[in-house]
Amino acid sequence: MAAAATEAASFLASFVLGVLALSLVVSPSVSDAARAFFVFGDSLVDNGNNNYLVTTARADAPPYGIDYPTHQATGRFSNGINIPDIISEHIGGDPTLPYLSPMLSGIRLLNGANFASAGVGILNDTGIQFMNMIRITQQMEYFKQYQKRLEFMLGEQDASRHVKRSLVLITLGGNDFVNNYYLVPFSVRSRQFSLPDFVTYIISEYKKILMTLHQLGARRVLVTGTGPLGCVPARLAQSSIDGTCDPELQRAGTLFNSHLVQVINKLNANYGADVFVAANAFNMHMDFITNPRKYGFVTSTVACCGQGAYNGVGLCTMASNLCPRRENNVFWDAYHPTEKASRIIVSRFVAGSIDYMHPMNLSTIMELDSKLL
Template identity: 70%
Template sequence: MDQSSSIFASWLVIFFSLFVTLASVVPQAEARAFFVFGDSLVDNGNNDYLATTARADSYPYGIDYPTHRPTGRFSNGLNIPDLISEQIGMESTLPYLSPELTGQRLLVGANFASAGIGILNDTGFQFINIIRISKQIEYFQQYQQRVSALIGAEQTERLVNQALVLITLGGNDFVNNYYLVPFSARSRQFSLPDYVVYLISEYRKILARIYELGARRVLVTGTGPLGCVPAELAQRGVNGECSVELQRAADLFNPQLVQMLNELNSQIGSDVFVAANAFAMHMDFIHDPQAYGFVTSKIACCGQGPYNGIGLCTIASNLCPNRDLYAFWDPFHPSEKANRIIVQRIASGSSKYMNPMNLSTIMALDSRV
């Protein structure tokens, strides 16, 4: 081979390897990032990096995860953020505290959620070291600085503006605050209707701040049927009936949340905030578990005591052999199969479940922009 052919061949190799590198980077940079804020329903493992009792880091958590190991998700397998990532064609976002969240992986987004937290800073105080929502928002700012160093400020702003955001808050403000103990500080301070008004006003500030930081498509889940989870059937329910008081809390909270989101949207002049009716989604399989292939929606797959509803799931707990037959994995959290039904509703549910639109509509609208 003469010298010019050799130089040409070398350039060809360099060009080809550069093309392959760019091809692997560009789709990731162009794909939609996904950010998650909230509590244990959406925590992908941040609490594993913290000295807290609110952890899902031991067997049998993760028994049906691809690695069959605990990941910090409060699930037998995948949780709601994982399944939404599947829907938008992305790999799962990593916990923000994960040392693996660097370089190109930052462009996929980040999960800031932390089990035990609520809208209020005093919610989940018994878990000690958890990432309060104010800290999660601080981390979101820090994340943007890290990505700016990687792709520049303008590209970072575009990535955040075009991202999908999920936020799940509110349940713990009842279960791990107002109703945590009889005559809790908050229940002495507020009647239940006044407490809900206070929560909604605080939540509004949180959402306004996330909008200020660039979020333009935010899925906001209401609380599920708090009184019907196995933990509450065990502690407060009578004859296997849902706890009336906790159901009342959810009944007050959820409509006011939707109203507040509608007000924010009309103030902004755009459908930034989308309400996901988690209460209706759960009640479908609580009312008629067999219609969804479950044998029960009262007894948790993993736990101890009545309805397997006492404490969290541990290696010493009762464990069902087939998780797909149970609507609840542990005393508080849905099984992966139940999460799949919920995400199906988020993706293509009617206005009964999603207001003002579902995720498929969001994706179709945004792809035209």
């Protein structure tokens, strides 16, 4: 009996140790988790948050998503996947879920989150015509909320470490021009500021946003400047007879981007590290806008989905003209690139020279950080 009891006790102890060991394997672990990815900004990087809002800035109906793996609209302003999805492919993670998605819970939190919302800008009065959006100040509040949820799962120290070793993408600025300053003739902001003064103002506000990201733990942040705002089909439809880009909006983007690089350089100097990386979206886009055939496109002026001149009038809907071959077009709708164009843009993020990525590209970031994380 004593021997049997001893054997039973030994078996029970082994069983308990085995269960504990298994629990350690399957429990969320910062050291084993892929690098988290966080996304902030506007419709260029929104992957579905606006689906959960009462807003006119939505991409949750066909033909959006026609080339997505499920062939269904997801809230991405694309025919397929978008820039954050492609970056996720390069860093080896799953696409981030929208923060408002009920699916973002449990172990999925380790993958990061997408807080972006179509229509938003640097300024809170940008995009008010769309009714509801997650303005950038609210995106930051959601980031704080996310971290509390992560702390509950991992503990404060590991949650902080997971955020600090993450990659962050933020895309803002374009809407402050097209959906604010230049939205209507003699807009409130255009009467308040000359263009150079407006750029100075929104850059000073953007600096505060970037500093907030750093305060919240972000240590590697890809900051995209504006693309060539004067070349999008929506603008061409308003002002171009021959497909020539609008020089005033091109000037606005150039001024904004040069000031943004200066702010990034100053912030990095203050922090003593290359926290912020400027992604020159203007140059990335202009490559295939000025020479579309070099990159396998047929047109860089006509949107694939839309109506009116250059398919740049109104929204992309089931009633719109729809091109049969999306790989021929730089632009999917009046403002947003096709998946093919987005892949070219991200290739510049990954391996681009200093003309595209300053002070380093994503490949260099990943190589450097692999030695530290």
